[in-house]
Amino acid sequence: MKIAVVGTGYVGLVTGTCLAETGNTVTCVDINEEKVKKLQSGVIPIYEPGLDILFNRNTAQGRLKFTTSLAEGIEEAKIIFLALPTPPDEDGSADLKYILGVADDLGKLIKNYVVVVDKSTVPVGTAEMVRERIAKNATCEFDVVSNPEFLREGVAVEDFMKPDRIVIGTSSEKAKKIMEQLYLPFVRQGNPIIFMSERSAEMTKYAANAFLATKITFMNEIANLCEKVGANVDDIRRGIGADSRIGKRFLFAGVGYGGSCFPKDVQALAKTAEDNQYDFKILKSVMAVNTSQKTKLIEPLKNYFSGNLKDKQIAVWGLAFKPYTDDIREAPALDNIRILLELGAKVRAYDPEAMNNVKQLLGDKIEYAESPYGALLNSDALLIMTEWPVFRTPDFEVVASLLKNKAIFDGRNLYEPKEMQEMGFYYVSIGR
Numbered sequence: 001m002k003i004a005v006v007g008t009g010y011v012g013l014v015t016g017t018c019l020a021e022t023g024n025t026v027t028c029v030d031i032n033e034e035k036v037k038k039l040q041s042g043v044i045p046i047y048e049p050g051l052d053i054l055f056n057r058n059t060a061q062g063r064l065k066f067t068t069s070l071a072e073g074i075e076e077a078k079i080i081f082l083a084l085p086t087p088p089d090e091d092g093s094a095d096l097k098y099i100l101g102v103a104d105d106l107g108k109l110i111k112n113y114v115v116v117v118d119k120s121t122v123p124v125g126t127a128e129m130v131r132e133r134i135a136k137n138a139t140c141e142f143d144v145v146s147n148p149e150f151l152r153e154g155v156a157v158e159d160f161m162k163p164d165r166i167v168i169g170t171s172s173e174k175a176k177k178i179m180e181q182l183y184l185p186f187v188r189q190g191n192p193i194i195f196m197s198e199r200s201a202e203m204t205k206y207a208a209n210a211f212l213a214t215k216i217t218f219m220n221e222i223a224n225l226c227e228k229v230g231a232n233v234d235d236i237r238r239g240i241g242a243d244s245r246i247g248k249r250f251l252f253a254g255v256g257y258g259g260s261c262f263p264k265d266v267q268a269l270a271k272t273a274e275d276n277q278y279d280f281k282i283l284k285s286v287m288a289v290n291t292s293q294k295t296k297l298i299e300p301l302k303n304y305f306s307g308n309l310k311d312k313q314i315a316v317w318g319l320a321f322k323p324y325t326d327d328i329r330e331a332p333a334l335d336n337i338r339i340l341l342e343l344g345a346k347v348r349a350y351d352p353e354a355m356n357n358v359k360q361l362l363g364d365k366i367e368y369a370e371s372p373y374g375a376l377l378n379s380d381a382l383l384i385m386t387e388w389p390v391f392r393t394p395d396f397e398v399v400a401s402l403l404k405n406k407a408i409f410d411g412r413n414l415y416e417p418k419e420m421q422e423m424g425f426y427y428v429s430i431g432r
């Protein structure tokens with residue numbers, strides 16, 4: 001099939017590349033000329049494990065192309081994916097100007113029946129808006145389908161190639177058949193393609209992310225209470241995770257969730273509730289708890305230095321919002337660094353992938369180390385913000401020899417408190 005993907009951000013690029021992998025001819029369209037030039041010359045602007053192999057194979061085979069021209073990109077396309085940004089407005093609602101702008105243009109450009117797919121996370125009712133905007137100018141038949149993505153950064157290629165489920169929102173039988181044909185190669189293991197209305201598909205995406213954000217936040221509150229009552233959240237996690245109704249995953253307490261999806265989507269769903277005169281109390285609490293959870297370790301860190309962090313150098317391990325990504329959007333590390341700098345501390349950081357992004361944001365406000373141990377040099381304490389595997393089993397003798405104080409503040413519960421104590425570390429983690 002001939003497919004167009006409009007928007008070559010994270011979702012668009014992964015979608016386009018993976019769809020080419022199953023033999024489709026995909027043209028990705030982006031207004032950013034510099035980005036398109038890079039992609040045309042084989043440079044992938046994001047870090048995503050495994051994407052390069054698929055990208056190189058499919059560009060070499062001529063199945064994956066890039067252009068800045070929407071007209072050229074959608075020529076003969078049977079399906080047009082919209083993978084455009086939906087940044088939060090000042091009031092938290094998703095800003096649809098990019099999507100609706102492209103919908104206006106598409107109306108003028110389409111010549112034959114085409115399925116237009118909303119891939120971006122968009123508020124309930126957006127598919128209808130997109131349909132209206134295309135219809136204003138269109139002279140041919142078309143359908144608008146909602147097909148939310150559930151890709152996790154860092155494993156996006158795997159998630160796309162072997163999805164737990166595909167959700168398709170459409171009321172058109174014709175579009176349903178085309179979408180089914182497109183996705184059949186991805187559900188060979190028997191995972192379902194779930195069809196529903198456009199509105200339900202849009203809501204499904206928000207419900208999934210809000211549920212997961214709530215699950216994490218619930219565990220974070222359990223962890224906070226564990227600290228008060230002398231229980232260990234790791235044991236609670238194992239104890240409740242063994243119940244198949246609860247499940248083992250997404251129960252890790254820590255310094256809160258970040259990233260480009262959870263914070264934005266929880267906020268947008270809360271706004272949808274408000275707009276519909278529904279008081280979604282849990283979501284409000286989830287947002288408030290997560291905000292305070294992110295910087296929870298600042299207080300014990302301050303206390304360790306008797307309330308004064310001035311001129312103390314804090315080593316920070318991990319800047320990305322989670323491992324296997326260079327994404328620093330809403331990363332807890334950034335909130336912590338901001339506060340540390342405000343309190344007069346110095347920061348020396350290391351992250352395996354995200355340092356360039358932080359350099360662009362913070363410049364020389366902090367120091368950047370070449371390695372995990374390098375960050376400890378002359379540092380007064382260590383703060384851990386991301387659970388990269390390289391931080392999991394350090395040589396603690398080296399750590400102790402480099403740090404001025406044997407003090408570790410661990411926001412991702414990487415080490416055993418008892419072992420740390422035995423080695424003479426002052427060790428603070430979450431909920432243990």
Ligand code: UDX
Binds near residue numbers: 251257
């Ligand atoms: C998420 C959804 O998982 C994905 O389906 C959706 O399409 C986009 O948003 P992503 O943002 O890539 O994906 O990250 P994810 O792996 O889900 O983690 C989100 C945040 O939760 C991270 O900050 C992570 O550190 C945190 N987290 C996750 C926890 O604090 N504890 C956990 O147990 C799991």
